[in-house]
Amino acid sequence: MARYLVGIDNGSQSSKVTVFDALGTVVASGRCPLRPYDTPVPGVVEHPGDDLWESIGAASRAAMAAFDERGLDRTSIAGVGLCTIRFCRALLRADGSLASPVLSWMDSRVSRPYEHTDEAVARVTTSSGYITHRLTGRFVDTSANHQGQWPIDAAAWRWLPQGDEFASFGIRRDQLAQLVDPGELLGHVTTSAAATTGLPEGLPVVATANDKAVEALGSGLSEPTTLLISLGTYITSMTLGSSSRPSASGFWSNFASVPGEYLYESGGIRRGMWTISWFRDLLGPACAAEASARGQSLEELLGLEAEYVPAGSNGLLTVLDWLAPDDAPHRRGSILGFDGRQGRGHVYRSLLEAIALTMKQRADLMAGELGIAFERVLISGGGSDSPLLAQIISDTFGLPVRRPATTDGAGLGAAICAAVALEVHPSFAAAQAAMVTVRDEFVPDPARHELYGRLGEVHAAITSATDPLYARLSVAAESCDLLTADPGQALTFSARTSPEDGQDLPER
Secondary structure, eight states: OOOEEEEEEEOSSEEEEEEEOTTSOEEEEEEEEOOOOBOSSTTOOBOOTTHHHHHHHHHHHHHHHHHHHTTOOGGGEEEEEEEEOTTOBEEEOTTSOBSSOOBOTTSGGGGSOOOOOOTTOOEEEOHHHHHHHHHHSOOEEEGGGOOSSSOEETTTTEEOOSSHHHHTTOOOGGGSOEEEOTTSEEEEOOHHHHHHHOOOTTOEEEEEEEHHHHHHHHHTOOSTTEEEEEESSSEEEEEEESSOOTTOSSOEEEEOSSTTOEEEEOOOBTTHHHHHHHHHHHTHHHHHHHHHHTTOOHHHHHHHHHHTSOTTGGGOEEEOOSSOOTTOTTOOOEEEOOOSOOOHHHHHHHHHHHHHHHHHHHHHHHHHHHTOOOOEEEEESGGGGOHHHHHHHHHHHTSOEEEESOSOHHHHHHHHHHHHHTTSSSSHHHHHHHHOOEEEEEOOOHHHHHHHHHHHHHHHHHHHHHHHHHHHHHHHHHTSOOOOSSTTOOOOEEEEEOTTTOOEEEOO
């Protein structure tokens, strides 16, 4: 009998549940968007109600319905791998229910030690620890989803021993979950969880890691000379290592999905692919109608126009600081170089080139500190659907770029962890080799690579020139209130939020 594996991918914008076969082919899937964040005061960014669990339940029911429609038997599902958003904090009562909404990774409180101000809180855990309890009824969690303010020993993958260092995190030992490693059993789907998700009761639930590490596993990252660029809401680049490097300055160390391995992660781009969506939506319904009349999506239309724009976008250079970094809060995004020749295709291509140029700078810092040279690039996430972006990245890095067959690397990575735990495949390496396939490969053009090398030097220097101007602009903006067409009408704000910064967006 065929054995199927379920991957739960609870991301920043939606929950996706996918059923794979033993070769990594998608058999059925479901998706449910997350609700807008609650941001009642600055610094507080919470998932409303029980949104994480409810979205996973809805996505899972949709996936199981699609599985049934294919005439497949749910008893042939071997198990489920659980992957959730990293850097979140969930405060639970003794029975495992939420004592307060789950804190997003953007909430300022998750960057500080825990403060025990509510006596109803019996457990302090991650998003994966909370969902594990909802699925299995057990207070167990993966060791590899504890980055930031957790008393974790990064070398041992276990809690620190009791002492001053442990106490500095503000969490009592009895409030923490039991830890297991990726590819180990968390528990089994309970009767109530089966009713919510449609997953078979008693189905094994397997630990994975944090969402970026699981995405890396499911995208085929397997050696330190390969760079993976994750093209999502937050864009970052990653490679593998054998030890934690806490003193590094050009990257930071994260747990990998294979026990004992580490993921080295460069600096990234906040509001990365979000900026592409922003520009698409900015063009309005007329452009969308134009694309529809041609039988295309607006992204396809823009991509086609941008393909006919020469490399360098006729002198347009974009700096993707649509969300200012913490160390330069005055900074803003820039598009420089307009001279009347450019249209929407030029702007679109310039945004894509900015992604490639920025990530080349970030990856070079990481490679230099590690003393390695990357030989190839993998791309994953929603942005990897763009063949133009894939080619621009290849030309910028001067390296071949491969796209996996599935853009849901985290879902497939979760299924790979389940495959190892349930002996569908004998090891992580064997499971990854069997289940991850390459869709296509892009090779660099020497002339464009040389051009992007020269443009990259200019691009890297832009912020040093614009920072003083933006600092002055920030002071000027603070000296006056936000003015509207009607001075007596204040801006109203919707509950809709940007998925990566939690800030309210003004209604127009």
